[in-house]
Amino acid sequence: MKIENKRVMVTGGAGFIGSNLVDELSKKNEVIVIDDFSSGKRENLKQHENSSSVKIIEADIRDKGKMFEYTRGVEVLFNLAVRCLRISIHDPEVNNDVNATGTLNLLMAAMENKIDRFVYCSTSEIYGTAKTVPMNEDHPKEPLTVYGASKFAGELYTKAFTNVHGYPAMVVRPFNTYGPREHFEGPYGEVIPKFFVRVLNDEQPIVFGTGDQTRDFTFVSDSVRGMIMAAECDEMIGGAVNIACGQEVTINNIAELVIETSGKENLEPRYEKDRPGDVIRHYADTSKAEKMFNYKPQISIREGIKLFYEWFIEEYPDVKECFKQDVIFNWEK
Numbered sequence: 100m101k102i103e104n105k106r107v108m109v110t111g112g113a114g115f116i117g118s119n120l121v122d123e124l125s126k127k128n129e130v131i132v133i134d135d136f137s138s139g140k141r142e143n144l145k146q147h148e149n150s151s152s153v154k155i156i157e158a159d160i161r162d163k164g165k166m167f168e169y170t171r172g173v174e175v176l177f178n179l180a181v182r183c184l185r186i187s188i189h190d191p192e193v194n195n196d197v198n199a200t201g202t203l204n205l206l207m208a209a210m211e212n213k214i215d216r217f218v219y220c221s222t223s224e225i226y227g228t229a230k231t232v233p234m235n236e237d238h239p240k241e242p243l244t245v246y247g248a249s250k251f252a253g254e255l256y257t258k259a260f261t262n263v264h265g266y267p268a269m270v271v272r273p274f275n276t277y278g279p280r281e282h283f284e285g286p287y288g289e290v291i292p293k294f295f296v297r298v299l300n301d302e303q304p305i306v307f308g309t310g311d312q313t314r315d316f317t318f319v320s321d322s323v324r325g326m327i328m329a330a331e332c333d334e335m336i337g338g339a340v341n342i343a344c345g346q347e348v349t350i351n352n353i354a355e356l357v358i359e360t361s362g363k364e365n366l367e368p369r370y371e372k373d374r375p376g377d378v379i380r381h382y383a384d385t386s387k388a389e390k391m392f393n394y395k396p397q398i399s400i401r402e403g404i405k406l407f408y409e410w411f412i413e414e415y416p417d418v419k420e421c422f423k424q425d426v427i428f429n430w431e432k
């Protein structure tokens with residue numbers, strides 16, 4: 100199914116990945132954004148302010164009645180609304196309510212309103228730490244956090260709707276995604292933007308644990324393209340697929356790249372206590388995505404870090420102001 104001239108809903112569309120997905124989908128479709136703006140920002144969608152193809156609705160996916168109402172007439176639904184991993188450490192209940200129950204609400208609404216395709220945006224966190232690498236879609240699922248567990252519940256509910264009702268739903272599993280509009284602030288801050296904010300303020304980047312942990316960092320345009328390609332692939336119904344760069348990088352490598360890109364070679368990382376439930380190793384096998392819909396990531400980590408840096412200094416010329424919002428142990432209450 101080609102996603103063109105459709106009415107597409109994106110939940111979490113004001114967030115980091117969601118807003119990048121809205122930019123791409125709105126080139127050829129009408130897009131309805133559902134977001135409660137708990138971590139999402141209106142400015143992420145400011146380019147669509149006067150557009151007739153993007154409609155923004157402030158709503159909570161936990162509100163079942165509203166989800167039944169707003170999904171009427173929708174043809175494709177991407178569910179990205181989420182409460183993040185760090186929130187799950189001190190507020191597991193809200194994580195479950197949004198990530199798992201919210202997904203169930205949307206599945207019920209989507210089936211009732213006969214939405215042609217439901218795409219659940221999962222995460223590599225459902226695997227836990229790698230037991231074998233590269234990690235393909237059959238890798239054991241042993242999430243380490245309530246976030247990972249609640250996202251896995253969302254996956255299982257999505258698959259159950261296909262198993263039980265033949266409903267056309269699928270799961271995409273992005274690995275760690277980075278790029279423009281990624282959060283640096285407070286509990287939402289992610290490692291790459293947090294490193295940049297500190298380094299650009301002549302502060303040491305802070306690494307939790309040894310820094311030998313690895314991730315398969317994927318530039319947001321590659322994640323978004325992969326998600327849309329998966330959604331268009333009819334054979335993906337009832338299935339799940341990794342969307343990643345296919346490159347294993349340590350957190351120490353990231354610190355070095357950020358320091359080098361910022362031209363602050365005098366700085367080196369400061370090491371602090373482990374973050375609870377931190378995954379030690381992630382490295383994706385992307386061959387299923389390549390085989391099923393010819394997905395090939397285009398942006399290497401070196402290029403992506405440079406692209407992010409260029410975007411960041413343009414968007415936030417006042418880096419001192421950003422530093423005020425840096426919280427070091429940002430999973431603590």
Ligand SMILES: NC(=O)c1ccc[n+]([C@@H]2O[C@H](COP(=O)([O-])OP(=O)(O)OC[C@H]3O[C@@H](n4cnc5c(N)ncnc54)[C@H](O)[C@@H]3O)[C@@H](O)[C@H]2O)c1
Binds near residue numbers: 116159
């Ligand atoms: N960022 C990553 O590295 C990464 C990696 C793998 C998977 N994912 C997945 O991608 C999706 C988007 O993540 P992101 O990094 O863009 O996060 P984000 O926090 O930037 O976006 C999440 C959005 O959901 C909204 N939201 C939260 N609760 C809501 C609710 N109850 N009702 C409506 N909207 C609500 C937030 O306001 C925000 O705009 C999530 O499903 C996440 O699990 C992210």
